[in-house]
Amino acid sequence: MSQSRTQIVPELSCSGIVDAASPGSTVHYQMRQRSFTSSSGSGYTIWYFAKSDKSVSSPPMVPQAKTGHLYVHLDSSTDVYQYWMFGANNQWESVSKGAQYPLNHDCVLAIRSNGEPSWVTRATTTTAQTRKQRDLREKSVHLSL
Numbered sequence: 001m002s003q004s005r006t007q008i009v010p011e012l013s014c015s016g017i018v019d020a021a022s023p024g025s026t027v028h029y030q031m032r033q034r035s036f037t038s039s040s041g042s043g044y045t046i047w048y049f050a051k052s053d054k055s056v057s058s059p060p061m062v063p064q065a066k067t068g069h070l071y072v073h074l075d076s077s078t079d080v081y082q083y084w085m086f087g088a089n090n091q092w093e094s095v096s097k098g099a100q101y102p103l104n105h106d107c108v109l110a111i112r113s114n115g116e117p118s119w120v121t122r123a124t125t126t127t128a129q130t131r132k133q134r135d136l137r138e139k140s141v142h143l144s145l
Contacts, residue, residue, distance in 0.1 A: 083109070108120060
């Protein structure tokens with residue numbers, strides 16, 4: 001899947017209630033998107049991004065969220081990312097790398113080196129894993145020489 005650069009959608013930068021454990025606190029989030037194309041179709045990886053100096057127990061209410069959209073929170077005090085996907089049941093579900101995209105079962109969640117989420121085909125993840133293994137083997141051969 002080739003992917004273009006990430007776009008921030010400024011008119012959809014919003015704020016919402018962080019979580020029920022912190023009544024009255026709000027979080028500002030940005031809607032971001034990255035286009036993708038593959039043999040099984042094209043579309044956008046769409047996510048809402050927020051950061052704060054602590055982790056959160058769940059995303060805020062995001063009125064425009066649709067099935068397959070993601071919420072990414074960065075805890076800047078620990079540099080740890082948290083990921084959720086908006087499910088068909090209209091609920092946020094905690095997800096991690098390899099989670100299946102509900103609108104195309106051939107796609108799974110990948111996490112880019114900068115923490116951004118990306119829907120990729122299963123074949124893409126297999127190719128990437130094979131390349132990593134080959135590179136490690138080649139590196140170990142060179143080290144043993």
